[in-house]
Amino acid sequence: MTEEPPASSTAEPALGGEKVRDVFARLQATYNDGCTTPGNCEYFLGRVLDELNSLDEASKADPQGPEHFKEPLAWIAKLRAELGEDSSFENLKKHQDLLTETRDKINTWMQGHPEDYR
Numbered sequence: 001m002t003e004e005p006p007a008s009s010t011a012e013p014a015l016g017g018e019k020v021r022d023v024f025a026r027l028q029a030t031y032n033d034g035c036t037t038p039g040n041c042e043y044f045l046g047r048v049l050d051e052l053n054s055l056d057e058a059s060k061a062d063p064q065g066p067e068h069f070k071e072p073l074a075w076i077a078k079l080r081a082e083l084g085e086d087s088s089f090e091n092l093k094k095h096q097d098l099l100t101e102t103r104d105k106i107n108t109w110m111q112g113h114p115e116d117y118r
Contacts, residue, residue: 045092
């Protein structure tokens with residue numbers, strides 16, 4: 001008979017998944033970027049969307065469960081509903097304010113939940 005390893009006391013994402021704190025750090029890094037540099041807007045908007053999508057996945061896989069991240073997940077769902085299946089630069093540019101507002105709301109929410117990103 002083999003012994004089961006002790007349960008971990010630290011919250012770990014599902015095997016192969018990213019930790020919320022790691023994705024959140026990348027999302028925060030988008031504050032150092034933007035559409036003000038010529039030729040950078042397409043990269044910036046795509047990056048914000050990618051990080052929001054990654055945060056959505058990490059939040060759902062987090063051991064605390066998606067209910068803990070209810071508000072951020074709802075904001076990301078609203079963004080996805082507005083974008084539809086179109087992740088073209090033209091559509092992202094059209095929804096630029098919603099992309100950055102979603103990022104900003106999540107940043108504010110996370111600041112009130114430091115246990116999720118430290």
